[in-house]
Amino acid sequence: MSSVEIHQMRDCPTSAQMGAIETSAMKDGVTTGAEMMRRAGRALARAALEASGAGPGDRALVLCGPGNNGGDGYVAASALREAGLDVQVSALGDPRNLRGDAALFVEEWGEAIAPLDPEALGQGPRPALMIDAVFGTGLSRPVPDVLPKAFAAIRSAPGAGPLTIVAADIPSGIQSDTGALLAPGGAEEVLAADLTIAFHAAKPGHFLEQGPALCGTLEIASIGLSQDDRTPPLTEPHEGDITRLVAPGAAEAAKWLAGWARPEPGGHKFSRGHVLVLGGGPGKGGAARMAARAALRTGAGLVTLGVPADAITENAARLDAIMLSVVETADDLGGMLEDDRLSALVLGPGLGIGERTRAMVRVSLDARRATILDADALTSFADHPEELFDRLHEDAILTPHEGEFARLFPDLGLKSRDMSKIDAARRAADRAGCVILLKGAATIVASPGGAASLHPGLYERDTRWLATAGAGDTLCGILAGLAAHAPDGRLHGAAECATSIHAEAARSFGPGLIAEDIPDRIPDLYRAHGL
Ligand SMILES: NC(=O)C1=CN([C@@H]2O[C@H](COP(=O)(O)OP(=O)(O)OC[C@H]3O[C@@H](n4cnc5c(N)ncnc54)[C@H](O)[C@@H]3O)[C@@H](O)[C@H]2O)[C@@H](O)CC1
Ligand SMILES: Nc1ncnc2c1ncn2[C@@H]1O[C@H](COP(=O)(O)OP(=O)(O)O)[C@@H](O)[C@H]1O
Ligand SMILES: [K+]
Incomplete structure (x- = not known):
């Protein structure tokens, strides 16, 4: 106008x-x-x-x-x-x-x-x-x-x-x-x-x-107030108490994305980080494969999918650049994590609900890597969320949609809360002791201590086509791809950036989007931002 x-x-x-x-x-x-x-x-x-x-x-x-x-x-x-x-x-x-x-x-x-x-x-x-x-x-x-x-x-x-x-x-x-x-x-x-x-x-x-x-x-x-923001630019960590809007203009976005995603000159694949995605049994592998592909496209140097032995053949038939390992039990996972080059872990998409998943989450959190917990990894703790909260740390992040959020934080869920979605995510982050990425048309990223950001998938950033099965799995992968080479404790920023890449990739595809389309839009997006 x-x-x-x-x-x-x-x-x-x-x-x-x-x-x-x-x-x-x-x-x-x-x-x-x-x-x-x-x-x-x-x-x-x-x-x-x-x-x-x-x-x-x-x-x-x-x-x-x-x-x-x-x-x-x-x-x-x-x-x-x-x-x-x-x-x-x-x-x-x-x-x-x-x-x-x-x-x-x-x-x-x-x-x-x-x-x-x-x-x-x-x-x-x-x-x-x-x-x-x-x-x-x-x-x-x-x-x-x-x-x-x-x-x-x-x-x-x-x-x-x-x-x-x-x-x-x-x-x-x-x-x-x-x-x-x-x-x-x-x-x-x-x-x-x-x-x-x-x-x-x-x-x-x-x-x-x-x-x-x-x-x-x-x-x-404008109504004549100073146009200096009280929240810092996206290229800097956000700690203030005013919610930061994640909706950068083109110049800010280019600088910001380059900071998160452009490989270092002279780097090698391990300096770009190694993501491990844990997957479920035969016939349940799509969600984890999409997360893995998104992690690789986003910029992790290596991505490994860890699945039970009976799911290897199926996954081998579907994967090339993504590596495969047998991870049958939490002990197998513990053994793999002795390799400290594994820098980011994704647990949840297609992993299955139950004790195997809970055991893997425990081992992952104890290993202190950047750990992204989504979907089944969250739902598996619905009966005992405190057990999860006790183990969470500042290099972990939960990425629930409203349904999963209500399972872990019943009093803060959409139907029970008497506060904004932003304040609910802030409370949850304090209670869990880690970053929370609460999805929806507006996605909230909140950290313990009160810093919160809002990504609007609305108005000129309308991402309504993201409301499709598996879109959340690709978001986990994008987040892992950034977190794999992020310094410790920077998951709030990685989550803001991942949400934006996810939304822009979806927008660049537009109508008819399905989750598989998202990872393969990332190269064009990076090129458009001058990476
Ligand atoms: N200096 C300022 O404060 C400025 C304020 N501005 C405007 O002022 C607005 C805020 O003004 P106010 O704080 O006066 O608030 P509002 O004008 O939004 O409404 C508050 C008034 O409505 C009453 N009220 C609230 N809920 C009611 C309900 N359900 N039924 C009946 N009465 C109800 C309150 O008792 C109060 O009298 C902003 O949204 C903006 O449009 C702009 O003019 C810019 C400058
Ligand atoms: N109406 C909407 N407008 C914008 N973005 C949306 C809308 N609905 C969902 N999304 C986004 O789509 C993704 C869906 O993730 P999720 O609910 O976990 O799906 P799934 O479990 O199928 O992967 C999230 O990133 C969410 O923010
Ligand atoms: K009005």
Whole structure:
């Protein structure tokens, strides 16, 4: 969108962190509350005009709430009036109760403000554009019923043309920290925006739970705050308490990927690391083979697949560059791990659930290599997660999807938690004592101590085609391919980078993607980033 001053930030602040950023900017004299609100409202109006194609004489409706989000709405209403539109403002609550900057802009608007009355709004005519400035980051409880009723009435009001809905900061009803929809059932369809203009930075709620389904397109508008991120660039370790957004621009991505994946000049295959993937019995080998291929494509110098003797023939028929070893028992594995050149281990994909897997996990963790535990390696500990947690260390990482996560951390699972997915992953990392990579459309990487990153497989980084069997197995392999030559204790960074390579490989294939396609897209991706 050309007319809005768009920028890209790595910070993904909570509502409290956003408040603190604003307060400190005001204290330092960088800007004022009124100036931020003026910029926010004007950005909204410009974006709404551009997205709707509306012009002089067209009808615009601005819905304003009882806080500062409403203040942005009054600024937008005045700006749309200035652009020649026929603007109507409708408010939730009595606008005379507004205080501070928002009150200033109610005065500047100076015209009639109708109450939010679904019946009156339903009589039409339906506007060409509507701005949702009812609730932003301050939403603290479910929205009143009148809000979805008003949206529904406006949508079905008689009118000639299409209606474009633009949300100020975040669609009203979405909790900014969690993405939960705090609204009566059925409200998601009526409250959805076509475009959301987030102010200063994207918030967790734009990426989590129902947030993405309601935001439409997401754009970030500058409101005059410093554009210096508080989280470090991806090329540096992340330790801060603001969630780091893993969505680099092209230049940052090239430098970052080179740091993780480009071989050292004069190196040899062992300096690139040796990955061992443990696999299951006959007929169960596909997942481990895909993980192994992904590890080799990503840049491990050697990859060995360890399987029971009766699975050797099957695997030998399917593998060339990937080596094969018989690993029947945990003792066999212990013997192999005497070779300290084995630098990264993958356990889980197709490994089978039960005591053989648990024994292998114990031996692997005791060997203190970069150890990636996924799928069956996680589910095997569902009955006794503490036994797993007691052995985990800073060179281990768990890569669950939400189902596997709930098996190990029942109180933090999607259906039971009363916190964001980000905070759930942080708690889990503290409890387990290792890095957690919690998958989904938004993938969270969290470390003990609180550092957390969010990879958005959404909006311009949409990776919905990754929702296919085996995609997670290839992610394990990519992670192993990076971890195999990463210095100790750098699994958080490896996990961020692996998630990004995985997503970009999937995006470069596009529709019809199946998991087998992912590893073989990596060479083109590396070349495109100048590796
Ligand atoms: N200086 C600032 O603070 C700036 C704030 N901005 C805007 O202000 C927003 C945050 O403003 P606020 O913190 O005032 O919060 P909101 O405007 O999002 O809403 C808070 C108000 O709604 C009430 N409320 C919350 N949930 C409710 C519910 N379910 N039913 C009824 N009332 C409810 C609260 O008691 C409070 O009065 C941001 O999202 C952004 O749009 C921007 O204008 C930029 C500058
Ligand atoms: N709707 C979605 N949008 C974006 N990415 C997704 C979506 N659904 C799943 N993914 C990604 O696809 C992968 C699926 O992994 P997983 O659930 O472990 O599958 P499997 O167990 O079949 O390998 C993860 O990396 C996840 O982040
Ligand atoms: K809003």
